[in-house]
Amino acid sequence: MVVPGSQHIEDKMYHPPEGLQKDAHVPDFNCYLELYKKSIEEPDVFWKEVASDFYWKKPPTGQILQYNFDVTKGNIYVKCMEGATTNMCYNVLDRNVKDKNLGERVAFYWEGNSPDHHEAITYGQLLGQVCRCSNTLKQMGVRKGDRVAIYLPMIPELVYTMLACTRIGAVHSIVFAGFSAESLCERIMDSQCSILVTADGVYRGEKLINLKQIADEALEKCREKASATVTRCLVVKHHALRTQDGDSSVNLTPVVFPVVQTPWDAACDVCWEEVMGQVSEQCEPEWLDAEDPLFILYTSGSTGKPKGVLHTVAGYLLYTSLTFKYVFDHQPDDVYWCTADIGWITGHSYITYGPLANGATSVLFEGIPVHPHVGRFWEVIEKYRVTKFYTAPTAIRLLMKYGLDPVQKYDLSSLRILGTVGEPINPEAWHWYHEVIGQKRCPVVDTFWQTETGGHVLTPLPAATPLKPGSAVSYHHIYIHRVHSVFSREPRSGLLLQVFRRPWPGIMRTVYGNQERFESTYFKKFPGFYVTGDGCRRDKDGYYWIAGRIDDMINVSGHLLSTAEVEASLTDHGAVAEAAVVSRPHAVKGECLYCFVTLKDCREFNRTLVDELKRQVREKIGPIATPDFIQNAPGLPKTRSGKIMRRVLRQIARNEKDLGDLSTMADPKVVEVLFNHRCETA
Numbered sequence: 001m002v003v004p005g006s007q008h009i010e011d012k013m014y015h016p017p018e019g020l021q022k023d024a025h026v027p028d029f030n031c032y033l034e035l036y037k038k039s040i041e042e043p044d045v046f047w048k049e050v051a052s053d054f055y056w057k058k059p060p061t062g063q064i065l066q067y068n069f070d071v072t073k074g075n076i077y078v079k080c081m082e083g084a085t086t087n088m089c090y091n092v093l094d095r096n097v098k099d100k101n102l103g104e105r106v107a108f109y110w111e112g113n114s115p116d117h118h119e120a121i122t123y124g125q126l127l128g129q130v131c132r133c134s135n136t137l138k139q140m141g142v143r144k145g146d147r148v149a150i151y152l153p154m155i156p157e158l159v160y161t162m163l164a165c166t167r168i169g170a171v172h173s174i175v176f177a178g179f180s181a182e183s184l185c186e187r188i189m190d191s192q193c194s195i196l197v198t199a200d201g202v203y204r205g206e207k208l209i210n211l212k213q214i215a216d217e218a219l220e221k222c223r224e225k226a227s228a229t230v231t232r233c234l235v236v237k238h239h240a241l242r243t244q245d246g247d248s249s250v251n252l253t254p255v256v257f258p259v260v261q262t263p264w265d266a267a268c269d270v271c272w273e274e275v276m277g278q279v280s281e282q283c284e285p286e287w288l289d290a291e292d293p294l295f296i297l298y299t300s301g302s303t304g305k306p307k308g309v310l311h312t313v314a315g316y317l318l319y320t321s322l323t324f325k326y327v328f329d330h331q332p333d334d335v336y337w338c339t340a341d342i343g344w345i346t347g348h349s350y351i352t353y354g355p356l357a358n359g360a361t362s363v364l365f366e367g368i369p370v371h372p373h374v375g376r377f378w379e380v381i382e383k384y385r386v387t388k389f390y391t392a393p394t395a396i397r398l399l400m401k402y403g404l405d406p407v408q409k410y411d412l413s414s415l416r417i418l419g420t421v422g423e424p425i426n427p428e429a430w431h432w433y434h435e436v437i438g439q440k441r442c443p444v445v446d447t448f449w450q451t452e453t454g455g456h457v458l459t460p461l462p463a464a465t466p467l468k469p470g471s472a473v474s475y476h477h478i479y480i481h482r483v484h485s486v487f488s489r490e491p492r493s494g495l496l497l498q499v500f501r502r503p504w505p506g507i508m509r510t511v512y513g514n515q516e517r518f519e520s521t522y523f524k525k526f527p528g529f530y531v532t533g534d535g536c537r538r539d540k541d542g543y544y545w546i547a548g549r550i551d552d553m554i555n556v557s558g559h560l561l562s563t564a565e566v567e568a569s570l571t572d573h574g575a576v577a578e579a580a581v582v583s584r585p586h587a588v589k590g591e592c593l594y595c596f597v598t599l600k601d602c603r604e605f606n607r608t609l610v611d612e613l614k615r616q617v618r619e620k621i622g623p624i625a626t627p628d629f630i631q632n633a634p635g636l637p638k639t640r641s642g643k644i645m646r647r648v649l650r651q652i653a654r655n656e657k658d659l660g661d662l663s664t665m666a667d668p669k670v671v672e673v674l675f676n677h678r679c680e681t682a
C-alpha cells in the first residue's frame with residue numbers, strides 16, 4: 001500500500017460530472033477564475049457582497065480586511081469588518097427561522113451510537129433549545145466575554161451550548177471528549193473558564209465512558225494547581241436519560257445497561273434537564289463587534305503546550321459559510337454529513353457554523369464507523385439519503401479493509417459529492433472512495449486546512465476542478481476568494497514550504513493570551529507570510545501535493561500531536577530518563593508514534609513497563625496519543641552540542657539503513673545498538 005505523504009504522484013485527471021455542473025454555484029473553471037480574480041483584485045467588494053447575505057445590527061463600512069503580516073513592521077493583526085455589529089447565533093438560527101421561513105426544516109438528524117437512538121431537530125426547535133441554554137448560562141453567571149469550557153460528546157446539547165455561548169457573547173472552548181482529565185484541566189486553566197458543561201456518560205462503540213468522573217478529576221487538578229476558575233458544572237444526563245432505556249447494539253451479557261455512578265456535588269453541579277425546563281425559550285442576542293472573540297480551540301504546539309487558537313465573530317461566519325456553500329456545492333435538498341467530532345475544528349466549521357449559516361440539513365453522528373457493524377457509515381447514508389459526505393482518510397483506510405460486502409448491502413445512490421480532510425489521502429484510498437463509495441460519479445474534494453485557518457484554504461471545487469487522486473489541490477484551484485499563496489523553497493529538505501501572503505476573513509487572530517507565541521509560530525520564519533508548517537511538492541501541471549508537517553508534529557488519524565507533549569508524558573514516568581518520539585507510517589492511521597526511551601540506571605525494559613508507559617501517555621493526553629511502538633534506547637543519537645538527531649531516529653523507526661551523513665553525531669555507535677533493539681511489530 002502507498003502510505004500517505006509518500007508522494008506517489010498520479011497524472012490521470014478526473015473531470016467534474018456534467019450533471020453536477022448544471023446547477024452548481026461555480027459550474028466551471030472560467031466561472032471560478034472570475035470569482036478568484038474579483039476576490040484578489042477587489043477583496044472589499046467581494047467580501048461585502050458575501051456579508052450582504054447576513055444580518056448586521058450595524059452594517060460594515062469602510063475597509064473590510066485590514067492586516068499586517070510582516071513582523072518587521074509591527075504587531076501581526078487581522079481585522080475583518082471591525083466596527084460592524086452582529087451575532088453569530090442570530091445569523092445561523094433566527095435569520096433562517098424568521099427571515100427565510102425555515103423553522104420547520106430539519107437542522108440535524110441526530111444519530112446515536114446505537115441505531116436505536118435518533119431524533120430530528122428542526123431549525124425552530126434548535127432556536128428554542130439554544131435560547132433556553134443561553135438563559136441557563138446567564139442564570140449561572142456567564143456574561144459577555146466569559147469563557148465556557150465544553151466537554152461533551154456528539155449529542156445535540158453540544159450544539160445547543162456552543163450556539164448559546166455565541167448568542168450571549170461568551171467564548172466557548174470545546175475540549176474533545178476523548179481527552180484526558182489532565183488535558184481538560186490544562187485547557188480550562190489556560191483560558192480561565194468560569195463554567196464547565198459536560199455529560200454523565202456516553203457509549204463509544206461498546207465502551208461506556210464516565211465523562212463526569214473525568215470532568216471532576218480535571219476540576220480537582222485545577223484546584224490542586226490553585227487555579228480553580230470554574231465555579232459551576234452543568235451536567236447533561238445523556239446516558240441516564242437517553243441511552244439507558246435500552247441499546248440493542250451493545251453486546252452485554254446479561255442484557256443490562258450499566259448505570260454510571262455520577263458523582264454529584266450540589267454546591268457546584270447543576271442538572272441540565274432541571275434548569276432547562278425552568279427558563280424561557282426567548283433570549284435576546286447580544287450584539288457583538290465583528291472582531292469580538294467567538295471561540296478558542298486548542299491545537300497541539302511544537303513546544304508541547306497546546307495553543308489556544310482564537311477565532312472572531314464576523315470573519316469566521318463569512319468564511320465558513322462561503323466555503324461550505326462552494327466546496328460542497330450546497331443545494332436546498334441536500335442532506336449533508338460530516339463524520340468529524342465537533343471537538344475538532346472540522347466539526348466547528350463544517351458541522352455547526354458553515355452548514356447552519358446555509359440553512360443546511362445535516363447528520364449529527366455520535367457513533368464510530370465500526371459499531372455495531374462495519375457497514376454503519378453506509379447504513380446511515382442510506383437511512384438519511386445523504387447527498388454530501390465528508391470524512392477522513394483514516395476512516396476510509398479502516399473501512400477499506402473490510403472489503404466490498406459491508407458497502408454493497410446499502411443503497412448509496414443518493415451521494416453526489418465526497419470530501420476528505422485532515423491528512424494526505426493516498427491514491428489507493430482515494431480510488432476506493434471514488435469507485436466503491438462514490439460509484440465513480442461523485443467528485444472527491446480533498447480539502448486542506450487547519451485549526452488556524454478556520455476553513456478550507458486549498459481545495460478543489462467539485463464542478464469546476466479536474467481532480468488528481470491524492471493531490472489536495474492544484475495551484476489554479478486554490479479556493480476562490482483570496483490569498484495569493486506562495487510556496488517558497490525549504491532549503492533543508494528540498495520540499496516547498498507552504499505559506500500565505502494575504503489573510504482571509506476566517507484566519508485565527510491570535511493565540512489566546514500569548515500574542516508573542518502567535519507571531520513566533522506563524523510569522524517569524526518568513527516575515528510577510530503566514531507559515532502553515534506543511535511541506536508540499538508541485539507537479540508539472542501545477543498541482544500541489546501536500547507532504548505533511550515539516551515541524552515536530554505528527555498527524556495520527558488526522559489529529560496533530562506534539563512530539564514534545566508525548567515525550568513529556570513519557571519522562572514523567574519514574575523509570576524513564578529521556579524520551580524521543582518520531583513518526584512511522586501506519587496503514588490505517590497514516591502516521592503513528594514510535595517512541596525511544598532511555599531508562600534510568602537499574603531499570604529493566606520489559607513488556608510490563610511498555611504497557612505502563614502506553615497507559616501513562618493515554619491517561620495524560622488521551623487515547624489518540626497512545627504510542628504504537630516503544631523501543632528501548634540505551635543511548636540516543638545526538639549532535640556534539642547535545643541535540644537529538646530526530647532524522648536518524650525516524651530512519652531507524654522505518655528501518656531505513658542508509659543514514660547519510662552522520663559526521664555531526666557525537667557517538668555514532670548508538671545507531672547500531674538502536675537498530676538491534678528495533679520494534680518490528682506494535
Ligand code: PRX
Pocket residue numbers: 299345346420421422423424425446447448449450451452472532533534546548549555558559560
Ligand atoms: O498537516 C496538515 C494536515 O492537518 C494539519 C492541520 O491539523 P488540524 O489543525 O488538527 O486541522 C485538521 C482539520 C482541518 C495541517 O497542517 N491536513 C489537513 N488537511 C489536509 C492535511 N494534510 C493533507 N491533506 C489535507 N487535505
